[in-house]
Amino acid sequence: MYQALYRKYRPMTFGDVCGQDHITSVLKTQIAQGRVSHAYMFCGCRGTGKTTCAKIFARAVNCENPVDGEPCNECPTCRGIREERVFDVVEMDAASNNGVDNVRTLIDEVQYLPTEAKKKVYIIDEVHMLSPSAFNALLKTIEEPPEHVIFIFATTEMNKVPATILSRCQRFDFKRITPEIIRERVLFVAEKENIAITPEAADVIARLADGAMRDAMSLLEVCQGKDGEIGLAEIRSLLGLSSKETVISLCKALSERDSCRALGLLDEIYQNRSDFKQIVGDLIRMYRDLLVIATVSGYRDFVGLAEDECRVMEEIAAGTTPESILYQAGLLENFYNTYDRITSDKRASGEILFIRLCRPETSLSVDALAARVASLEKALSGKGTIAPIRAEEPKNVNVPVKEAPPPAPTETRNNGTNGQYPQRAKLKNLLQGEMSIKYIIENASFQQEGSVLHVLTSEMFRGMLIAAGGEELILKYARELTPEITSVVIGTAPAKTEQKADGLEDL
Numbered sequence: 001m002y003q004a005l006y007r008k009y010r011p012m013t014f015g016d017v018c019g020q021d022h023i024t025s026v027l028k029t030q031i032a033q034g035r036v037s038h039a040y041m042f043c044g045c046r047g048t049g050k051t052t053c054a055k056i057f058a059r060a061v062n063c064e065n066p067v068d069g070e071p072c073n074e075c076p077t078c079r080g081i082r083e084e085r086v087f088d089v090v091e092m093d094a095a096s097n098n099g100v101d102n103v104r105t106l107i108d109e110v111q112y113l114p115t116e117a118k119k120k121v122y123i124i125d126e127v128h129m130l131s132p133s134a135f136n137a138l139l140k141t142i143e144e145p146p147e148h149v150i151f152i153f154a155t156t157e158m159n160k161v162p163a164t165i166l167s168r169c170q171r172f173d174f175k176r177i178t179p180e181i182i183r184e185r186v187l188f189v190a191e192k193e194n195i196a197i198t199p200e201a202a203d204v205i206a207r208l209a210d211g212a213m214r215d216a217m218s219l220l221e222v223c224q225g226k227d228g229e230i231g232l233a234e235i236r237s238l239l240g241l242s243s244k245e246t247v248i249s250l251c252k253a254l255s256e257r258d259s260c261r262a263l264g265l266l267d268e269i270y271q272n273r274s275d276f277k278q279i280v281g282d283l284i285r286m287y288r289d290l291l292v293i294a295t296v297s298g299y300r301d302f303v304g305l306a307e308d309e310c311r312v313m314e315e316i317a318a319g320t321t322p323e324s325i326l327y328q329a330g331l332l333e334n335f336y337n338t339y340d341r342i343t344s345d346k347r348a349s350g351e352i353l354f355i356r357l358c359r360p361e362t363s364l365s366v367d368a369l370a371a372r373v374a375s376l377e378k379a380l381s382g383k384g385t386i387a388p389i390r391a392e393e394p395k396n397v398n399v400p401v402k403e404a405p406p407p408a409p410t411e412t413r414n415n416g417t418n419g420q421y422p423q424r425a426k427l428k429n430l431l432q433g434e435m436s437i438k439y440i441i442e443n444a445s446f447q448q449e450g451s452v453l454h455v456l457t458s459e460m461f462r463g464m465l466i467a468a469g470g471e472e473l474i475l476k477y478a479r480e481l482t483p484e485i486t487s488v489v490i491g492t493a494p495a496k497t498e499q500k501a502d503g504l505e506d507l
C-alpha cells in the first residue's frame with residue numbers, strides 16, 4: 001500500500017523531530033523523571049509536528065523499556081500503539097467530533113483504568129473546534145482528572161480555546177520550521193526515496209512549505225517517479241511556479257505603470273500554463289521586499305534576493321514611493337484572497353487587476369489618492385519623475401484589448417474639424433450644481449466634434465471624472481443646451497496653455 005511521504009517519514013522519537021528542540025527536550029526530561037502533567041496544549045501552525053509529538057509522547061509514557069524519555073518503539077506496547085491496536089491511546093479529531101455528546105462519551109471512558117497501557121492518553125486534534133458546551137463538559141474532567149489519564153490538545157488557533165481550558169494545561173508553542181531545516185530534511189528523504197533533486201530545488205520546496213514539514217513532504221511527492229535530475233527549472237515547472245525573472249519583470253512593469261507590458265507578461269504566464277494565483281502570491285512577496293528596500297537602509301539581511309536581483313529591485317524602488325507600493329500590494333492581496341471565489345473568467349479579472357494597478361487614478365480610495373500625492377511630492381522635490389500613465393495603444397505585444405479604456409481623443413481632436421464648444425460657459429455653470437464633479441469641471445476644457453462632446457482634463461482628474469459618473473452627468477446638461485450632442489468622451493488635455501486659455505476666456 002502506498003504511504004504518503006509525510007507518514008512514512010514521520011519522526012519516531014523526540015530526537016527525530018525537526019526544529020522543535022525547545023519542546024522535545026522538556027517533554028523528554030519530564031517523562032524520564034516521571035513528572036508528566038495531566039493536560040498539555042500544543043499550539044502552532046499546521047505541519048509543525050504537534051500530532052507527531054503527541055504520538056511519540058503517548059508511546060514514551062507507556063513504553064516498557066524507555067530510554068531517557070524516548071520510546072523504544074519495539075516493545076509490544078509501543079508496537080500496539082503504533083499500529084493503533086491499543087485502546088488506551090485515543091485520537092480524536094475535534095473538527096469532526098465537536099459536539100457535547102462526543103465529549104461525554106470520552107469522559108465516561110476516562111473513569112476506567114487502562115487495560116493494556118500504563119496511562120490512558122487522549123489526543124484531541126483541532127481542539128478549538130469543540131462547541132462551548134463540549135468545552136464545559138471537558139472542563140470538569142481536566143480540573144480533577146484521574147491519576148491514570150493524560151490529555152494532549154493540539155490547536156492551530158489558540159485564541160479560540162477558552163481561557164479556562166488553557167489555564168489548566170501546560171502549554172507548548174510549536175515554531176514554524178526554518179527553511180534550512182526543511183531543506184535538509186527534504187534532501188534526506190529524497191535520497192532515501194531515490195529522488196534526484198538539487199539543493200536549489202530543495203530550497204524552493206523549503207520556502208514554499210512556509211514552515212510546515214508536512215507541506216514540504218507533499219511537495220516532494222510531486223517529484224517522485226520523474227526521470228533525470230530535478231533542478232530549479234524542473235521544480236518550477238512541476239509545481240507550476242513562475243520564474244523569479246517573470247515576477248521581477250511584472251513588479252517593474254506595474255511600478256512603472258506600464259500596463260501594456262504587464263498584460264504582455266500575463267499573456268506569457270497563461271501560455272506557459274503557470275498558476276496565476278501562485279504568481280500573484282509571489283508578486284505580493286516581491287512587493288514586500290520592494291517596500292523593505294525602499295524604506296530600510298542596509299536591507300540586505302531582510303530580503304532573500306541575489307546580488308543582481310537586488311540591483312534591479314533598487315532601481316524599481318527608486319522610481320516609486322512607499323505609498324504607491326502599499327497601494328499596489330493592497331490591491332494584489334485583495335485579489336489573492338478572493339481569487340478562489342472568482343467564478344467568471346479569471347484571466348479577464350487578472351487583466352482588469354493589472355490595469356487598475358497601473359492606473360491609480362481610476363480609484364478614489366484613500367490609499368490610491370495617497371499613492372498619487374506621494375508621486376507628485378516626489379516629482380516636485382526633484383527626486384524622481386511621475387511614472388507616465390500610458391494610453392493603451394496596442395504595441396507589438398499580443399494584448400487582449402477588451403478591458404482597455406477608450407483611447408484619449410487627442411488625435412481626432414486636432415484634425416481641424418472640431419472646435420471649442422460654444423456653450424462651454426453655460427455648461428460649466430449648469431454643472432456647478434453637481435458637487436461630485438464641480439471642481440474637476442472648473443479646470444476642464446470642452447471641444448465639440450459633430451455629435452460628440454470631448455471633455456479634456458488632466459490625467460489625474462480624468463479617472464476621477466469617469467469614476468464619478470461624469471460622462472452621464474455632462475451629457476444630461478449638454479443635451480439641454482445642444483440637442484445634437486449624443487455622447488460625451490472624457491479625455492486628457494495635451495497642453496496646459498490651451499486649458500488655461502479656455503479657463504481665462506470663461507472668466
Ligand SMILES: [Zn+2]
Pocket residue numbers: 062063064065066071072073074075076077078079
Ligand atoms: Zn517501547
